[in-house]
Amino acid sequence: MKVVSIVGARPNFVKLAAVEPLFSRNFDHVIIHTGQHYDYELSKAHFKQLRIPEPDYSLGVGSGTHGYQVGEMIKLIESTLLREEPELVVVYGDTNSTLAGALAAVKAGFKVAHIEAGLRSFDMSMPEEVNRRVVDHVSWLLFAPTETALENLKRESVLGEAYLVGDVHVDVLNKWVDEAERYSRIIEELELKHEEYVLVTIHRVENVENTERLKEIVEGLLTISAKVVFPAHPRTIKALKRIGLLKELKERENFIIIKPLGYLDFIKLLNHAWRVVTDSGGVQREAYLLGVPCVVLRSRTEWTELVKSGWILLLGTELIRLGALLDSLEPPEKRPPILGDGKAAERITKVILKKLTVR
Numbered sequence: 001m002k003v004v005s006i007v008g009a010r011p012n013f014v015k016l017a018a019v020e021p022l023f024s025r026n027f028d029h030v031i032i033h034t035g036q037h038y039d040y041e042l043s044k045a046h047f048k049q050l051r052i053p054e055p056d057y058s059l060g061v062g063s064g065t066h067g068y069q070v071g072e073m074i075k076l077i078e079s080t081l082l083r084e085e086p087e088l089v090v091v092y093g094d095t096n097s098t099l100a101g102a103l104a105a106v107k108a109g110f111k112v113a114h115i116e117a118g119l120r121s122f123d124m125s126m127p128e129e130v131n132r133r134v135v136d137h138v139s140w141l142l143f144a145p146t147e148t149a150l151e152n153l154k155r156e157s158v159l160g161e162a163y164l165v166g167d168v169h170v171d172v173l174n175k176w177v178d179e180a181e182r183y184s185r186i187i188e189e190l191e192l193k194h195e196e197y198v199l200v201t202i203h204r205v206e207n208v209e210n211t212e213r214l215k216e217i218v219e220g221l222l223t224i225s226a227k228v229v230f231p232a233h234p235r236t237i238k239a240l241k242r243i244g245l246l247k248e249l250k251e252r253e254n255f256i257i258i259k260p261l262g263y264l265d266f267i268k269l270l271n272h273a274w275r276v277v278t279d280s281g282g283v284q285r286e287a288y289l290l291g292v293p294c295v296v297l298r299s300r301t302e303w304t305e306l307v308k309s310g311w312i313l314l315l316g317t318e319l320i321r322l323g324a325l326l327d328s329l330e331p332p333e334k335r336p337p338i339l340g341d342g343k344a345a346e347r348i349t350k351v352i353l354k355k356l357t358v359r
């Protein structure tokens with residue numbers, strides 16, 4: 001049974017890492033990398049640190065407008081799928097590579113499985129929300145990470161079959177957190193101390209590409225008195241340079257701005273942080289799983305359960321309150337297993353095996 005996985009951007013790789021060992025054991029597993037992310041830190045570092053085999057196809061699409069990027073990907077994915085003729089095409093998360101993979105597959109007559117189906121932020125200005133909605137409606141098998149995600153799929157009456165499997169990020173974190181502790185030297189390299197710094201990541205279009213918004217975010221970050229470690233996405237660096245604020249941040253004594261990190265280094269940095277400030281969906285979950293109080297610089301999130309748990313706080317406006325807010329965070333003792341039990345990949349593989357065998 002041949003299964004093709006389509007990935008292209010950093011969060012896709014982390015999800016692929018959860019299922020890849022099981023897929024390789026049970027299927028003839030082919031990996032297509034669209035090339036949406038191409039910098040070493042955003043792409044190869046994750047394959048290396050998470051020991052994912054090299055992609056079978058690297059399509060090299062690169063950056064561009066959404067229309068250009070998705071269009072180029074669809075053309076190249078289609079011809080690759082026609083050559084490979086898989087029984088199933090698996091797409092991950094909500095990036096442009098996920099959308100292109102699902103559309104190319106379904107248009108060429110292949111069945112699609114979507115890992116991380118049913119998430120909704122109800123904000124159509126986010127490119128990821130558009131991607132998720134389209135992908136869920138063309139998929140045959142939909143793997144939902146949470147109850148809420150499953151309910152969203154039912155409410156929208158998707159035609160495919162939806163399964164609640166848990167979040168694959170739990171599987172990956174459980175597998176690699178000890179290894180990250182043992183092998184990563186990032187804390188020593190940056191001369192950091194346990195729970196004495198705030199980890200910051202910002203890369204969402206709505207935060208980075210709007211000058212006023214980005215200025216507000218920088219003002220907010222400057223209210224933090226603790227040490228700040230900021231692994232910055234290349235898009236964020238470019239935007240900060242454009243608005244003339246990169247130099248100011250770099251010159252701040254308590255700021256350390258570094259390149260994006262591979263998975264193990266990032267997880268270690270997160271595990272030892274006092275607080276985390278982010279706009280990433282993946283980092284919100286990892287912070288919860290590792291018990292690091294987290295402020296999300298957005299007004300909405302698709303991870304509503306995490307906000308209800310009291311561990312994740314949304315800060316969409318009045319960013320000037322950020323520093324004080326970080327000081328006042330007091331999350332509850334308990335962190336219920338909202339994201340599942342770390343066996344999502346096993347459940348996904350079982351469903352696929354069953355569905356492909358009985359057809």
Ligand code: UD1
Pocket residue numbers: 009010011036037038039042063064094095096097127128203205233234235280
């Ligand atoms: C993409 C995903 C987002 C995900 C994020 C993780 C979409 C719509 N967005 O956003 O959901 O959270 O990845 O990082 O798919 N660039 C580089 N080097 C690279 C890749 C990109 O410098 O290797 C720069 C380019 O200027 C590019 C910009 O970053 O134009 C944006 O890249 P793109 O892949 O379009 O979106 P991300 O912001 O990375």
